[in-house]
Amino acid sequence: MREVVGGHFLPTPPDRIGVAVSGGSDSTALLTLLSDFVAETGGPSLHVVTVDHGLRPEAAGEARAVAALAAELGHGHDTLRWTGWDGEGNLQDAARRARYALIAEWARAEGIGAVALGHTADDQAETVLMRLARACVRIEGGDVVIPLRDLRRLRPEILRRVLIAALHWLTGTEYPPRRRAMALLAEAVRHGTDMTLHGCHAKVSRGELRLMREARAVAAVIAAPGRPWDGRWRLTPPEGTDAPEGAEIRALGAAGLAECPLWRDTGIPRLSLLASPAVWQGDLLVAAPAAGRPEGWTAELIRDEEAFFGFFLSH
CATH class of the missing domain: 3.30.465 (Uridine Diphospho-n-acetylenolpyruvylglucosamine Reductase; domain 3)
Incomplete structure (x- = not known):
């Protein structure tokens, strides 16, 4: 196993190696392997980091357990905390990106040349x-x-x-x-x-x-401007303006598409546009961003x- 681990770092390992440990079996096993490697080779110093995303109450205790294990093995440990979740977009992806960014910033600040991450076969x-x-x-x-x-x-x-x-x-x-x-x-x-x-x-x-x-699956779906529509879309009015009184977001439908003469220029098929979100004020079509009539309105996919x-x- 020493040869396997050493193959990633030898013959010229960095002076300092970081290892990200969550407390799970995969990263804990990696910490143990790296600890044995540096002890046997008298090689680089090992530094342990844990990211607490602040999303689970158990996370703080898990970070403390990792710190205790690192101390037992004779290595320094830091806990990095993420407080950037704003409730928008995909949580898993945001947490993953934040984890890597925090670890990279930590490594640069500590002068660490390489950071090891553990993954199970799954x-x-x-x-x-x-x-x-x-x-x-x-x-x-x-x-x-x-x-x-x-x-x-x-x-x-x-x-x-x-x-x-x-x-x-x-x-x-x-x-x-x-x-x-x-x-x-x-x-x-x-x-x-x-x-x-x-x-x-x-x-x-x-x-x-x-x-x-x-289209018929969303025919009865209605939302206020700025609120999620059909779980995927959010339509917002032009910057600095409010939505017209009584405006609501509904499916464009055949009647709305007939009022969008440039819809073919969008490259989006007719069937798709029929089920796309549009801004209505009663029977008046105010805007249809997906169909070439944005009128200053913005359509955002919130399920990305x-x-x-x-x-x-x-x-």
Whole structure:
């Protein structure tokens, strides 16, 4: 094991090595291995860091336990605390990015040339799956788009997970369709056949599968400007102005699309635009950002691409 660990650092290891330890089995095992390595080789000094994201009450106690273990092994320990979560976007992704940024800043300040991170085999498998889902999936105009050449290369179970993640991302519902329905969907898209399922359209065109929200599934969804609509969108008025009195966010629908003469220039399919959010004041269309009539309004996806990959890993 010494040779395996040393292979990452020898023959010219840095003077100081950092190791990020959460208290879990993977990072604790890594700390123990590195501690043995530096003891046996008389090599670099080892410095331990724990990030407390402030999201769980147990985290502070876990950090103290890591500090105690580090002291027992004869190494210094620091706890870094993150207080930057504002409730927006994908929490897991924000926490991960913050963790790496805090550790990098800590390493620079301490003059540490390398920081070791521990991952279990399951973590590594998830990373492979995540990268695979990313070499073939993109989010475009609120739709999930997959090139058919990539889709047809996916193994059945990976394809099933990608399709389930897409439906979850589009609808926000807790449970996916039954396995039989998912098998029918996978079979349909592999053969270039359109299908409607779970309040979504699966449409094959121009060498791509596009999964989009079904218009009738959101026909009754209403939100105030600035509030989430259909769990994915937020529409806000032009900067420095208020929304018109009585304005509300509803689906664009066929009547609204008819008032958007430039919708084809957006490159977004008609079916997708019918289910896109628009600003209405009674029967008057005020704005339709996705359909080429923004009128100064901004449409923001609050369930972003990282949320899709979170759904993918959870299934």
